Amino acid sequence: MSHELATIVLAACGGLLVIVGLLFFLRPRWLLGWLKGMAVFGLMLLGAYVLIIAINIAGYQSLEGMQTVATISTQRQGDQLWRVTLEPQNNAPYVETLRGDQWQVDARIIRFSGPLRWVGIAPGYRLERLGGRYTSLEQERAQPRSVVGLGEATWPDLWALDQEFNLPFIEGVYGNATFMPMRDGALFDVRLSSSGLVAVPVNEQAREAVQEWNQ
Known part of the structure; x- marks a missing residue:
């Protein structure tokens, strides 16, 4: 024209x-x-x-300060094959078989602003996925992945809508995940604040696994 x-x-x-x-x-x-x-x-x-x-x-749990949201224990079943037990706070445990060298937990966090914050609505979280990871990049690309969903999808999905449309008074925090090495008999706490997930070794096996992993 x-x-x-x-x-x-x-x-x-x-x-x-x-x-x-x-x-x-x-x-x-x-x-x-x-x-x-x-x-x-x-x-x-x-x-x-x-x-x-x-x-x-209704599908999220209240998040105020740093708090332990789950514990994770790992038991060896074979070469790069693990029995992983995730016990969320106030919910039934998940017992899954994962492949890899590390476990990973993903969570969704929603924060509120404006009038929603003024009325005292605390940030909310929902554990999203539990999966296995390989240390080797070649294995990560080529080997089968084991991923387990931890939460039921809600429709309409406010978190996903905020990612796409930047909704008012809502902030869906993206990319919250933590991962740690697998070790037979290891026990970890999964802690969460409004800024993200943190995994903390609880027993000696977990501390040894993290120490070797960091070397």
């Missing part, structure tokens, strides 16, 4: 919008009806947004 044609089209659209706006003022009933309709529509949108937040908050 040439600049001349674009100018004509835009001028016509602009003039039409001005005329439509003037008609609202010439007939106040139209304007009042339109304003009422927009106010009702805005309230409905706000109510739907609040309902979505409420539905999603």
